[in-house]
Amino acid sequence: MTDQSTATDRPEGVPADPSAVQNALVEWYEADHRSYPWRETTDPYEILVSEVMSQQTQLDRVVDAWEDFLDRWPTAAALAEADRSDVVGFWTSHSLGYNNRAKYLHEAAGQVVDDYDGEWPRDPDGLSDLMGVGPYTANAVASFAFNNGNAVVDTNVKRVLYRAFDVPDDDSAFETAAGTLMPAGQSRVWNNAIMELGGVACEKTPDCDGAQCPWREWCSAYETGDFTAPDVPTQPEFEGSRRQMRGRVISALKEYDDLRLDKLGPRVRVDYAPEGEYGREWLRGLLDDLADDGLVDVEVGDGETVARLQR
Template sequence: MADATDWTRPDDLDAIRETLVEWYEADHRTYPWRETDDPYRILVSEVMSQQTQLDRVIEPWREFVEEWPTPEALAAADRADVVGFWTSHSLGYNNRAKYLHEAAQQVVEEYDGAFPRTPTELQELMGVGPYTANAVASFAFNDGDAVVDTNVKRVLYRSFSEIHNADDPDYESVANALMLPGESRIWNNAIMELGGVACKKRPKCDAAGCPWREWCHAYQTGDFTAPDAPTQPSFEGSRRQFRGRIVRTLGECDEIGIDELGHRIRVDYSPDGTHGREWLRELLSDLAEDGLIDVVEAGEETAARLRE
């Protein structure tokens, strides 16, 4: 089978849909962003949870929306404070904080404080790609397509032989054909929950009471292979790690010379060495292009400071 575009809906599609929704409604993990339809708070959760386990996002999310409860509050905030929050909570790439701040400013200035509602409009916000736009449209406005993340791909691959046997699986088409029409909020939450609780890398079909065991190709055949999850590059020693250290250090002082900064962020910093001025200047240049810092040149001296 070359692809899965000729996937046909099973005769018992209604039962497949109903059992999944009933399973989800009976018992599911509780996350605060699942208890709201506020698009701003949902956007914050989506940005925070990129490549981060959901349980680790709960407290930072609560603190963030307490500090900046509305797009207006975030838009009026000092960007350095937002980036500092992001860094202190180890939430990944600092440019996500910058983009979130800019997105809030767009909502206030370009949309008069009213969040755009459709995936197409949401993608106009800074840092919001197709996946995040669709997730916000789904969970805030119940008006999105099927969300297809790594967990959902694993569910579809194992559940349906057409996907399992395809050379180039069309996950999106299958996911949208399955989804309850007009019910993207509960459907996407339910199928993502299925992948996160029952259809894990090591499946817990019976223990989690998977509602699709009756139809599941993997459960019936014992073949629980799944698409490889994308690997996360090592954080230790990465440019991302040192970018974070730079921002944290600059948050503690008004301005700092390049060599002093280098010694603070790296024990083996040597001005003329492999990890010296040239290496550090590249990192500073990247952060300046992202709008997070300013690099100050004064003769032969170079210094850096957080951008206000």
């Protein structure tokens, strides 16, 4: 797999060669992911219905409504012929949020039938001409129906990129990072995979190990324990915190192959004193935590404790 952006565009934290990151995510997704029926189709109409229903609605709640909707109106032509009041009534009865979404979906179906002779636009720009279809939805349909989209950037993806690669909280930076990481010509699997990562492993409260996050090896947040993100309130009192100390341990061990406790300690805290409050016992506890997380190896021999990054 390859990146889609030049090295000069690439945000600093994103790997210069993203192929290992790409492969890890796609393999993780293809091995196991949440099963939703709209992930089993490439029909643009069915995918558009799922995208519109999913706006601000939990995916698990959408499944029954999506299946009922398609049972009643299985094609864009069938929906275009329906009475709009019936479509809006369906939306209300299934608690799918703002009724204007139903109205726009009905109008979009009519556009496909009347203006495009039943042939769907295949790229984000063309799909954006449909009523009520914004840039995000147009890109999703282009990606999942035609494998012809751009890298998706939603709240979940921003959270993943911010945590994993220290991408700054800036829309342009997120778009550049997402585009750099997405392998060319694979928007369908990639956008599904990175949104799945944000939905099951890198939620507001992360489950890195439980969900077997495939990016732990590269993830800055996993190394430091700082899981703040644009949609997650900043954790208080970072200065002097255990999270900060974890990060300093990792940084020091990246610089050196291995370090004895009394060589590592001063690089973590300037007030390190072997027998003091922030001394060997405190540092061993910090290293034990990192070892439990699979980040650091600790060896004891000849009266010395030596730490190194886990390979």
